[in-house]
Amino acid sequence: MTEKTMLEAVHDAMSDEMKRDERIFVLGEDVGGGGVFRATEGLREEFGEARCMDTPLAEAAIVGVAIGASLNGLRPIAEIQFADFIHPAWDQIVSEAARLHYRSNGTWSCPITIRTPYGAGIHGGPYHSQSIEAFYAHVPGLKVICVANPYDAKGLLKSAIRDPNPVMFLEHKKAYRLGRQDIPDDDYTIPIGKAEIKREGTDITLITYGLMTQHSLQAAETVQSEDGVSVEVIDLRTISPWDKECVLESVRKTGKALVVYEDNFTGGFGAEVAATIAQEAFEYLDGPVTRIASPDVPIAPYAIILEEYILPNPEKIAAGIRGLAAY
Amino acid sequence: MVSVKEIPGAMGLATEQLHDLYFKMFLARTVGQRERMLNRMGKGPFAVTGEGHEATQVGTAFALTPGKDWVFPYYRDIGVALTVGMTARDLLLGHLSRAEAIESGGRNMPSHFSAVKLKIVSGSAPVATQVPHAVGAALASKMRGLDEVAITYFGDGGSSVGDVHESMNFAGVHKLPVIFVCENNQYAISVSVKKQFAVENVSVRAAGYGFPGVTVDGNDVLAVYEAGRAAVERARKGEGATFIEAKTYRLVPHTSDDDDRRYRSAEEVQEWTKKDPLVRFQAWLEEHGIADRNAIEALQAKVLQEVDEATDYAEKAPLPEPESALRHVFVEEEK
Numbered sequence: 001m002t003e004k005t006m007l008e009a010v011h012d013a014m015s016d017e018m019k020r021d022e023r024i025f026v027l028g029e030d031v032g033g034g035g036v037f038r039a040t041e042g043l044r045e046e047f048g049e050a051r052c053m054d055t056p057l058a059e060a061a062i063v064g065v066a067i068g069a070s071l072n073g074l075r076p077i078a079e080i081q082f083a084d085f086i087h088p089a090w091d092q093i094v095s096e097a098a099r100l101h102y103r104s105n106g107t108w109s110c111p112i113t114i115r116t117p118y119g120a121g122i123h124g125g126p127y128h129s130q131s132i133e134a135f136y137a138h139v140p141g142l143k144v145i146c147v148a149n150p151y152d153a154k155g156l157l158k159s160a161i162r163d164p165n166p167v168m169f170l171e172h173k174k175a176y177r178l179g180r181q182d183i184p185d186d187d188y189t190i191p192i193g194k195a196e197i198k199r200e201g202t203d204i205t206l207i208t209y210g211l212m213t214q215h216s217l218q219a220a221e222t223v224q225s226e227d228g229v230s231v232e233v234i235d236l237r238t239i240s241p242w243d244k245e246c247v248l249e250s251v252r253k254t255g256k257a258l259v260v261y262e263d264n265f266t267g268g269f270g271a272e273v274a275a276t277i278a279q280e281a282f283e284y285l286d287g288p289v290t291r292i293a294s295p296d297v298p299i300a301p302y303a304i305i306l307e308e309y310i311l312p313n314p315e316k317i318a319a320g321i322r323g324l325a326a327y
Numbered sequence: 328m329v330s331v332k333e334i335p336g337a338m339g340l341a342t343e344q345l346h347d348l349y350f351k352m353f354l355a356r357t358v359g360q361r362e363r364m365l366n367r368m369g370k371g372p373f374a375v376t377g378e379g380h381e382a383t384q385v386g387t388a389f390a391l392t393p394g395k396d397w398v399f400p401y402y403r404d405i406g407v408a409l410t411v412g413m414t415a416r417d418l419l420l421g422h423l424s425r426a427e428a429i430e431s432g433g434r435n436m437p438s439h440f441s442a443v444k445l446k447i448v449s450g451s452a453p454v455a456t457q458v459p460h461a462v463g464a465a466l467a468s469k470m471r472g473l474d475e476v477a478i479t480y481f482g483d484g485g486s487s488v489g490d491v492h493e494s495m496n497f498a499g500v501h502k503l504p505v506i507f508v509c510e511n512n513q514y515a516i517s518v519s520v521k522k523q524f525a526v527e528n529v530s531v532r533a534a535g536y537g538f539p540g541v542t543v544d545g546n547d548v549l550a551v552y553e554a555g556r557a558a559v560e561r562a563r564k565g566e567g568a569t570f571i572e573a574k575t576y577r578l579v580p581h582t583s584d585d586d587d588r589r590y591r592s593a594e595e596v597q598e599w600t601k602k603d604p605l606v607r608f609q610a611w612l613e614e615h616g617i618a619d620r621n622a623i624e625a626l627q628a629k630v631l632q633e634v635d636e637a638t639d640y641a642e643k644a645p646l647p648e649p650e651s652a653l654r655h656v657f658v659e660e661e662k
Contacts, residue, residue, distance in 0.1 A: 061494060103434050107430045
């Protein structure tokens with residue numbers, strides 16, 4: 001076990017996998033020199049320029065070239081510098097990577113991993129803060145992972161790289177250096193599509209993912225000590241495919257569900273979770289399935305005072321828990 | 328027996344190869360016509376074909392090594408698909424969206440070619456999205472030390488798409504073995520090429536990417552073949568990409584749902600009909616004594632028989648099972 005930041009965990013997962021499998025290579029903007037967050041630091045020196053390739057500044061080409069290379073036997077990891085800049089690659093991801101296997105009746109496949117830092121809380125303004133996961137979770141043929149801690153990041157990134165399908169691997173950028181965690185030095189993977197109960201509880205099931213997991217755990221401790229409310233916190237970790245069984249089993253036990261997500265309220269991935277609970281666990285519910293999310297304004301305004309006003313935080317989540325507990 | 332090597336313009340091709348060129352062109356023409364006919368008969372809901380493009384498509388694809396080189400066609404490239412090795416039966420099964428339709432099973436639209444064994448990669452309908460894939464395949468060939476070439480096709484309309492610029496730039500920077508073919512047929516559906524780019528020859532753009540660009544008469548199959556062969560040799564030698572613009576004309580509407588009388592005159596179509604690449608190549612073959620009228624008719628008869636048999640086969644082939652629509656969203660197991 002070694003203490004690592006999430007950034008180091010992401011780096012280690014790539015480095016380990018590149019040692020294991022020479023088909024794997026990284027391409028993206030500034031990755032050769034280590035990238036703006038330093039996730040690819042040292043990979044060029046260790047594996048050579050061809051396997052840690054600086055590309056022209058063009059996102060559609062980064063993803064499109066990765067797709068083509070994957071058809072010809074390689075396993076590319078495409079880095080998009082910020083999730084906010086991925087939109088020019090939409091057509092390549094949605095029309096091409098996601099549909100290629102289906103439209104070719106299961107013959108061609110596209111084993112690529114697209115890594116990108118997402119999420120707010122670093123005073124990045126409207127173009128370094130976006131949550132993009134719901135766009136891609138809507139698309140059949142893509143797997144979508146959201147990580148915000150070192151252990152999950154390493155284990156799930158390895159699974160993503162080894163997966164024969166296109167995987168969107170979203171790394172919450174505020175979690176990159178938020179803290180250190182003891183993680184195994186030996187090889188381990190975490191299965192895609194499995195949630196984790198990060199805290200057990202009996203009164204309310206709180207379903208979340210990404211950085212909101214940490215905020216939710218903090219809120220759960222607060223309401224436990226101040227109000228005696230016991231909250232079960234589930235980190236989905238993968239939102240496509242997502243672990244419905246884990247969520248429904250917990251809700252059937254607690255009878256109440258609170259869904260917390262950082263993205264905008266309307267059409268955020270939590271809306272899908274809420275709808276599923278309402279349909280599948282209706283008879284077990286003792287209160288309305290409730291959502292806490294950012295309001296429907298472009299995330300996130302630059303000024304700290306504005307950004308903090310917009311984003312869910314432990315206080316807002318604790319207030320939501322109290323409200324639902326009292327229902 | 329005439330020695331073709333002594334004939335200027337034969338590009339060193341043997342008699343059998345020149346016959347095969349004509350055969351492939353006539354096959355492409357006939358498959359296109361057949362698909363349009365089946366559409367008019369109410370048997371296939373949609374057809375997108377390339378009558379008029381045969382010299383461009385067959386000529387470039389003839390320069391490839393089938394099964395070795397990577398092919399990223401667009402939806403008009405019936406001639407490309409057939410030259411590389413797909414069959415009339417493959418295309419007609421696709422047209423009628425049968426269960427057996429190769430690498431589609433009724434999922435993809437007609438003329439969205441795919442054949443893993445031939446390295447023809449399944450295409451989509453958003454224009455030019457296949458172009459970066461060719462660059463990626465070429466990158467992988469280079470990284471793996473394989474002397475494969477990747478070729479990709481798009482129209483004059485497609486040349487306006489950002490993916491084309493991004494791809495050419497990438498290929499130039501990394502000096503990749505890829506060939507970009509623009510089938511300039513003068514129209515992006517109804518919009519004149521004059522509204523696509525402000526230059527006479529779009530191939531001049533290649534200079535901005537650091538590799539050669541050539542414009543050829545896209546209705547002269549031997550000229551197109553020569554350009555394709557030069558580009559393949561260049562790529563194979565590690566000298567990088569080539570942009571070929573082939574000027575041609577679509578003799579039919581954009582698709583079975585288009586009425587081209589809305590945007591071009593009968594006189595204009597008539598003018599281009601006189602330059603029909605098949606008529607032209609047939610005249611060349613006869614003029615140089617490489618195929619007489621009987622030989623041409625024999626080739627045509629063989630094509631018609633092949634297309635008739637393919638049509639019969641496809642019409643009798645079963646439709647896909649409805650529940651097959653749920654399969655293959657994901658690769659289930661790592662192979």
